[in-house]
Amino acid sequence: MQNSIDFLAFGAHPDDIELGCAGTLIKLAQQGYRTAAVTLTRGEAGTRGTPEIREQEFAAAAQMMQVAVHRQLDMPDAAIEETYVNKLKLVQVIRELRPRVVATVHWESRHPDHIHTSNLVRDAAMIAGLKNLTGAQDEPWRPNRVFYYLERYELPPSFIVDISSAFEQKLRAVREHESQFHGPNMAKYGGEQTVLTRPEFLDVIEAKNRRWGAMIGAKYGEAFVVRELVRIDDPVAAFGEWCREAIP
Numbered sequence: 001m002q003n004s005i006d007f008l009a010f011g012a013h014p015d016d017i018e019l020g021c022a023g024t025l026i027k028l029a030q031q032g033y034r035t036a037a038v039t040l041t042r043g044e045a046g047t048r049g050t051p052e053i054r055e056q057e058f059a060a061a062a063q064m065m066q067v068a069v070h071r072q073l074d075m076p077d078a079a080i081e082e083t084y085v086n087k088l089k090l091v092q093v094i095r096e097l098r099p100r101v102v103a104t105v106h107w108e109s110r111h112p113d114h115i116h117t118s119n120l121v122r123d124a125a126m127i128a129g130l131k132n133l134t135g136a137q138d139e140p141w142r143p144n145r146v147f148y149y150l151e152r153y154e155l156p157p158s159f160i161v162d163i164s165s166a167f168e169q170k171l172r173a174v175r176e177h178e179s180q181f182h183g184p185n186m187a188k189y190g191g192e193q194t195v196l197t198r199p200e201f202l203d204v205i206e207a208k209n210r211r212w213g214a215m216i217g218a219k220y221g222e223a224f225v226v227r228e229l230v231r232i233d234d235p236v237a238a239f240g241e242w243c244r245e246a247i248p
């Protein structure tokens with residue numbers, strides 16, 4: 001389909017996609033792929049910012065991530081539940097956008113919204129392909145695979161994407177969430193501080209991407225888990241010169 005999406009990223013909150021896989025979205029857009037970013041909530045339970053501010057920030061970040069489509073669903077922040085109704089909301093997005101690949105946050109997380117988002121996306125990606133799914137509109141569609149991007153926990157990735165060409169722009173996308181992170185305009189959004197508003201937070205994001213990059217011989221990388229095994233057609237080409245540059 002002409003308007004279909006190649007890579008659709010889901011996040012629980014505005015800023016999850018930016019932190020987890022913005023570099024991959026930007027790199028794919030640079031390569032001519034059509035990408036999309038969809039959040040399940042509007043982030044209204046956050047300490048800083050209002051839903052309106054966070055919507056504007058997400059729109060600005062979406063532009064920075066060069067996504068063709070960005071959208072926020074209406075599930076309640078901090079209260080996402082793994083219900084059939086919520087699965088159908090994600091099925092509707094998947095059937096409309098017809099993504100080849102779907103990405104979501106890894107299911108092992110401290111935040112319950114992230115756990116439920118991960119499980120909802122996994123389930124929706126599967127049942128969206130069922131022809132006679134109860135309560136669903138549109139034609140069935142099943143993405144080829146679900147990728148899980150990593151956040152807080154140290155988990156072994158299935159593969160790492162070289163995002164060196166996209167990393168600076170990724171940071172700009174993250175910084176569009178002015179109400180959430182450290183930056184020159186942070187005082188506009190009140191004096192209350194969180195872990196995210198500490199200047200070290202963005203340093204740690206950089207360090208993580210730098211470390212994943214080092215492991216594949218690149219400057220910056222983003223790590224993903226897939227549950228299924230990965231097929232390689234040309235193992236000689238796949239394990240090229242970059243292996244000698246990888247640290248350690």
Ligand SMILES: [Zn+2]
Nearest residue numbers: 012013016111
């Ligand atoms: Zn989140």
